[in-house]
Every structure is written in C-alpha cells, then in structure tokens.
Amino acid sequence: MNDGRSRRAESQRVYRKAALLTAAQEVFSERGYHATSITDIVTQASVARGTFYQYFDSKKEIFLELLASLISELQSSIVGVDQKEDAPPLEQQLIATVYRIFDVVSANRSITTIVFREAVGLDQDVDRLLQQFYGGLEHYIVTALAVGQGVGTVRPLHREVVANCIVGSMRQVAHRYLIDAQEEKFDAKHISEEIVQLTLHGVVTGQN
Amino acid sequence: MNDGRSRRAESQRVYRKAALLTAAQEVFSERGYHATSITDIVTQASVARGTFYQYFDSKKEIFLELLASLISELQSSIVGVDQKEDAPPLEQQLIATVYRIFDVVSANRSITTIVFREAVGLDQDVDRLLQQFYGGLEHYIVTALAVGQGVGTVRPLHREVVANCIVGSMRQVAHRYLIDAQEEKFDAKHISEEIVQLTLHGVVTGQN
Amino acid sequence: MNDGRSRRAESQRVYRKAALLTAAQEVFSERGYHATSITDIVTQASVARGTFYQYFDSKKEIFLELLASLISELQSSIVGVDQKEDAPPLEQQLIATVYRIFDVVSANRSITTIVFREAVGLDQDVDRLLQQFYGGLEHYIVTALAVGQGVGTVRPLHREVVANCIVGSMRQVAHRYLIDAQEEKFDAKHISEEIVQLTLHGVVTGQN
Amino acid sequence: MNDGRSRRAESQRVYRKAALLTAAQEVFSERGYHATSITDIVTQASVARGTFYQYFDSKKEIFLELLASLISELQSSIVGVDQKEDAPPLEQQLIATVYRIFDVVSANRSITTIVFREAVGLDQDVDRLLQQFYGGLEHYIVTALAVGQGVGTVRPLHREVVANCIVGSMRQVAHRYLIDAQEEKFDAKHISEEIVQLTLHGVVTGQN
DNA sequence: TATGAATGAGCCTTCATTCAT
C-alpha cells in the first residue's frame, strides 16, 4: 500500500506535525507555557482546532515532545571522558563539553527559554525528563571527578555536591547570559573557560 | 475606637490572614502555583470563598506576600563582607553566609519549593522581586571578589560570571538537597563548606 | 419610658435613617440603581454595613422609600379641577398643575433622574407605585377633559388616549429638559405653557 | 473553500445566532435585562454556556444587536415629509408615519418591552443608539413643523418642545397600549389618528 | 484526514445578607 497516495499522505502528516511543533515552540517561548492556549498554537500553525488532536493528545504532550528533542540534542553534547593516552587533557575536554552544551542551548533559545522559566514542576512527566537529563550531566561530572581522583589530579571532595555545583553554575550562567540577556555580547567560549577554570582552580590566587 | 471590641476584631483579622497565608503556602507547595485555585486555598484554610478577598486581591497577591516575606528573610542572611582587621577570614564569612541562606531555605521549605519550581517567569512583579534578591546576592559576591582581588588573594577572573556560578551552585544544591530530597540526610554545614571550598580552591589537587 | 434616654435614642434613629436615605439618593443618582451597592450607600453615609439592615430590609426597600416620598410630593401637586364659578379658567389651572409638577421634579433632580432612567421594570413593587402615580395623573386629566366636554369646551375625543398623550408629553419634556439637559436654560413656566397650549389648541394656525 | 461543508456550517452558524437572539429577546422581555443571566439565555436557547461566547462577547453585546435591529426597523418607518404638489396632506403623512412606527413596535413587542423598560441609562452604547433614534424622530417632527410654519399652516411655537411632546405622546401611548396592555383591544390606526388630531387641533372644541 | 462548532467543567470575583461581638 505504499503507493503514491499514501506516501503523499504520510509526508503530509510529517509536515503537519512539524508545523505544529514549530508553531508551539514559537508561541510557548513568546507567551510562556501556561499563558499559551491550544488556540494560540493552531492559529500560529494555521490549522484547525481539531487537527491538533490528531497529532498530539494535549498541550502537555506537544511540550513534552519539544522538550525531549531538546534534551536529546543536549545528551549528544555530553560524551564520556576520553581516558586514552593521546586524548586531550581533561580540562580541554570539560571546556569543550560545556561549550557544546551552551551552543545547543543558544541554538534553541526559544525552547530553552520556556524550559528554564516554567518547565520545572510543570508536570511529573516533564520533571522526569529533566531529572534524567540533569542526572546524566551530574553523572558525567561525577565520573570525570572520580577518574581525576583515580589518577590523583583531583583532590578529595564530595563528588556529588561538587557535580551539582557545576551543573548549577551552568544553568545559572546559561539562564543569565543566554535567556535573559538583552545584550548579545555573550561569548560562549570565554564563559565556558571561566566556568571550568573556576571549577578546577577556584578563585584563590596562585593555584595553578 | 480602640476599645476591646475592635482590638479583638483586629487580632482576629491578623489571625485569619496568617491562616490564609499558611494555607496558601501549603497548597502552593503541594500542587504548584498554577494548579492551585482560590478554592484550594480557602478549602485548606477552612474559610469561605469570599473571605479570601477580604484579605487579598488575587492569587498573585497572596503569592507575592509569601515571596516577599521569604526574600526579606533571605536578605537579612546576606551581610556585607567584614574587612576589619579582627574579622574572621573571608572563607569563614562566606561559609557562614551560605549556611545562613541554606538555613532559611530549609526552614521555609514549602514556600521555597514553589519559588524554585515556578516563580521565574510567573509574573512581572514576582520576577522583579526575584531579580532583586538574586541581584543582591550576585552583588554581594562580586564585592567580596573585588575585595579579594584588591588584597591580592583572588586571581584575575570575570567577577560577574563567577558570581553567577556561585549563585547557581547554591540554587542547584539547595534545590537538590533541600527541595527534591526525600532523604533528610542533608548536612547544610558540610555542604556550605564544600561549596566554598570548591569556589576558593577548585577541584584540582594540592592547591592550598 | 419616654425618658431622655429613649428620646435621644429615638432621635438618633431618625437621624440615622435620614442619613441613609440621603446617602442612597446621592449614590443612586450618581451611579444608577443597579450599579450602586450597599457598600456604596453605607460608605457614603459613614455607617457600618450591618447598620443598614437595621433600617431597611434591602436595597430595593430603601429605593422604594425614596420613590414613595417623591411620589407623595408629586401627588400633592395634582389638585382636582376647581369647577366653581370664580375659579381661574381651566387653561390656567392646567398650566399651574403642570408647572407645579415640573417644579417638584426639578427640585428632586437626583432622585427623579434615577426614577426616569431605571425605575420602570425594576421591580413589581416599584412598578405598582409608579403606575399608581401615572394612573392618578391620567385620571386627573381624564376628569378635566370630561368636565370640559360637559360644558362643551372640549371636543369629542378618546379621553384616555389623550390623557396618556399629555402624560407622555410631560414625561418626555421633563426627561429632556430637566434630567438630560446639560444647559440650565430651561424655563419651566414657558414649557408648561407650551405643553398646555399644544394640548388645548394644537399646532395648526388660527385655532383660538 | 466554499464547498458544501462550509456552506452548511455557515448556515448552521446563522441559525444558531438567530436562535440565541430569539432566546435572548424572550428572556429579556420576560425578566428584564438586569435580571437575565447568560445562563437564562443559553437555557432558553438550549445550547451550552460556551456556545454563547462564540457568537457574542457579552450580555450587553447581544442586547445591543437586538436593539440595533429594532431601531433600524423603526428608522425605516420614518420617511421625510413629502412636499410635492400631489402628495397626500401633511396630516395624512403624519398619521401614516405614526401608524408605521406603532406597527413595528407592535410586531416586536418582546424587544420593545425591554427597550421601554430598562434601556435608558443602561449603558453608554445603548444610550447612544436610543438618542440617535429619538433624535431622528424629533428632527423629523421639527422639520415637519418648520415646513408647516413656512406655508403658514402651523402657528408660532417652540418647535423642539412640541416635537418632544409628540415623541413623548407616542412613547407613552405605545407603552400603555402595546406593552403593558393585557387586553388586545388596541387599534393602532385609531390611536394614530387620535394622536395626530390632538397634535394638530388640540382638545378645544370647534377648532377645525 | 481536516474542520471548527459545540461542549461544560471550572475558574475568578462580586455582593447582598447574616451574625457574633
């Protein structure tokens, strides 16, 4: 049955769904999740009210799909620490990862805006997804710290707490300089370095 | 007209208002701001619907009052850096401040929960209050860093970014260990130290 | 028991009731009947909410009392046609009555405003009072016309319809020149004459 | 997109709107404007609450639409005075106009009821519409009187006051015999003549 | 499959009235 007709219909479906996702992303980031109505989304997408429900079960569902796609992109920014001999130094790997994450955040401003502003506590499913992501990030850092402690480059510390500090630093900085920032004078590279420098060496003079 | 009758009535008013604030705090933290209706609040407070409106203009208003009182408590936790000769070392002052903040957060779990979860982007007035608080905290840290740089104990760095990292660390840790934590095994003192240690000396071995 | 205390209390009661009536009249004419709340009345009268209900059963009740007093004043403006030999001519009597009515309307602008604007159809009791008044006025005119027909000065006509025309003329003119009028250039005397002239002789030339 | 489906939907919309207008007219005239709730209207129309808001913005809006349609019908009853040689006499033209107006009023009893009872002072937009209509009627009469004065058939008089008397006569008679009347023994033709006779010749004997 | 009219639960808010003090 994969004749021209059904193929056309299928591509039509894909197209419609994408249009709805894009429209949702736009109005969500503009008005916020709660202030956005289904009407807003379908108006933006130029489809009928009922059509929405042929692609998504609810407002939450479409948001979840947007969030999942963002998180999936972010996940792929986080790669395990390369412990091979010829790998770049740990510091460089960390900076690169932080930078890649900021890059994704920056490239998806409209959806990250709403994630930062309203996603937390919005719904159990949403929370689970976010926890998964933040948990993964935390785990990545904890692992990196453990590796460092193994080879003696990282001092004794509460790995989990420190990992959370790093995650929190990234969230706050991303929020401040990517989301709220009116000015565009944000240099992701520089800030990534600053975060990693702080993490590795602290603020005290002469510690390197 | 300050006779017994009106004095009793006045104290009754204060009592009722407090009851509503407490009830609101409870249901807000349980269901979240948006999911909470005026009905939920008055049911929890065991008063009639109309009574709510004798004390508050709207849901936003009562939330704002809760938030303002939390922030006022937090504000008083942040004291300027003491630069006198006989003052305790900077590190101790920082730890003490972080700890005081955590203490307030911990003591006001139900309202901080909702603040952490939904307050951002909820409303312009709410945002202003939060920005004020976080701005104050950031400013406190920037000042402390500048002082350190002045006396040569703090290395060159982007003070604002670093300040945001520290604020973010505190938010994330507070959220993780105070709000989401099922387990009560949180040691605010220890975590305060860990944050400050990380901030001052980083994670790299032998830097002290 | 008519001692000083109770007499004082009694005069206090009368005073309070009058204050409420005056206050009600003021706010009714300012905001209209429906837009006026009990709160508006008691605020204007500077008494407590509950006090209102010690003097009146409801908003309708106090309005009814205001209306009754207006109507009673108007009633006394309408005196039977004097058929005695030495009485002034019918025409003069009619002009005088119309004028007296306009005078009362004019002197009670604040309450007549609301009567003209909202009283009709407001409530059965209110309607009954108004019908009574308008009926009385109609009856007065019908009688006058019958008298005129009896002595041959009034031509054959449908007395009731004509009476209603006259009542309607007075209502419309009063509304237009007393209530809605921004300008104060209204001459009640002149208009009374105009109405009676019209009624007696019509608009056609040379009919006198 | 003007296919069968949308055409059917469109006619359905028109039908529903008409049903709501009819229902509103019924309950308004039965209970009065203020005493009527949206619930009353939708109950009468047998549609859901929300449906109302697909067609009208508010109670005021639907009333305004009813009023506008009544006034538009009334407007077309008022035609300019025909001054041509072969035109029917002024008196006949006046009677015809009065009669046509009474006919419209009579045919729209339920909406005119509410207009007579509560429309004045109900709302600025409502007032404007009514003023427009009454103003138009007054203007028509003033013009007719001026014409009569021009050709010498109308005596000197205050045209505006007289015009208001005539408008008032019509209102009162319409109210009395069309709206309040339990009995159906109202002869619009006869009454129209009576009004015009009165207006032209007054009540005094032998003036023709 | 697309449509959009219809639905009705549920929200916020007002306000006349009651009642304990």
Added chain:
DNA sequence: AATGAATGAAGGCTCATTCAT
C-alpha cells in the same frame, strides 16, 4: 444599637477537548 468580618450563592467568562460533517 452598631459593627464589620464571614458567608456562599451566583454571575461572567475561558478553554481544553469532543464529535458530527
């Protein structure tokens, strides 16, 4: 008698979701 806090019925309105076409 005066007070004013408390009440709760009732109103207007929104909006996610359903369903006949």
